[in-house]
């Protein structure tokens with residue numbers, strides 16, 4: 001059945017009206033004419049899985065990646081970058097109810113400092129969009145950059161030379177499961193983490209990846225499809241480093257770091273310019289990305305984070321930068337004495353702020369809150385609750401994730417007088 005894509009929904013899918021149904025068509029642009037043959041239910045909507053773009057819209061451009069349209073990694077590479085930004089601004093307007101400017105990413109290819117590549121009987125690459133079992137075999141990933149090609153070529157040679165088995169996710173069989181690539185974009189340092197099931201990795205592995213500054217072998221003993229495990233061994237450096245402006249951070253296979261270093265610089269610098277006063281609480285502090293930078297820029301920082309390993313990393317980052325800041329293991333719902341800080345930074349996971357934390361903020365009334373959010377929906381509902389005592393002084397989007405529908409938000413809230 002033939003239909004015109006009217007607009008994109010908030011997840012970046014083209015909406016086509018067929019009879020009384022709305023069919024969501026991935027990898028399409030407003031104005032495309034599509035021939036939709038089959039669709040199926042994905043969560044709460046009908047998604048086309050057999051379709052053709054018969055008349056492409058004038059609002060398209062050629063994607064750089066040859067796997068675009070199959071790979072589940074990028075959904076919007078066919079839109080000119082200014083259209084992607086416009087899409088994100090409209091999405092934020094719809095969710096938040098006010099206009100927000102989105103700052104484009106300084107780089108839109110080679111910007112990701114991390115990719116988690118599946119190693120499976122179906123290929124080495126990323127999940128085919130809409131599946132959990134199928135993989136699109138790739139030679140390189142454009143959003144990570146050219147070193148992905150070197151790493152994946154070496155991996156294929158290693159697998160072939162030692163006849164190693166790759167993972168069958170449906171049967172939970174096979175040895176090699178993932179290779180995670182991480183690169184300090186401002187230091188040039190490269191880390192590879194080979195994640196396997198139980199078994200022995202040939203000791204010659206080191207000879208295949210001489211270009212890596214750090215090579216890890218981790219074992220995931222569980223059935224769950226995750227790209228990390230218990231660390232078995234490493235070669236080369238224990239950490240790689242990334243530089244954000246004048247601060248340096250250590251990266252370890254089991255620690256999180258903002259995935260777009262080029263845009264993280266802008267987010268962190270802008271955050272530092274919005275701080276009021278001197279005493280800062282960095283809540284949900286992770287490896288100290290914000291806190292360490294702020295300590296380096298003269299603020300008195302305390303950080304609270306639930307993950308003990310991240311706190312350990314934040315302490316290492318504090319030391320590495322020769323600054324003083326106190327990072328502690330703790331939970332958002334248990335923080336005390338919020339009123340003692342001039343500014344409280346919150347950078348929660350997608351679920352947003354814990355309801356008990358919102359209550360405490362409203363009771364203890366810190367002057368300034370800086371809310372960094374990767375989920376505009378939970379941000380909107382948290383802002384509505386905080387609006388009882390806080391007004392928005394600034395709100396700005398940052399495109400950390402080009403070619404995807406995701407967008408990061410920075411909001412400064414001030415206590416109402």
Ligand SMILES: C[S@@+](CC[C@H](N)C(=O)[O-])C[C@H]1O[C@@H](n2cnc3c(N)ncnc32)[C@H](O)[C@@H]1O
Pocket residue numbers: 256257258283284285286287288289290304305306307310330331332333347348349374
């Ligand atoms: C979006 S990340 C932000 C990390 C850090 N601000 C950064 O930029 O690297 C959210 C962090 O919140 C932590 N977290 C999750 N639940 C938490 C909780 N209940 N209390 C405190 N921290 C939590 C996670 O471990 C994670 O490090």
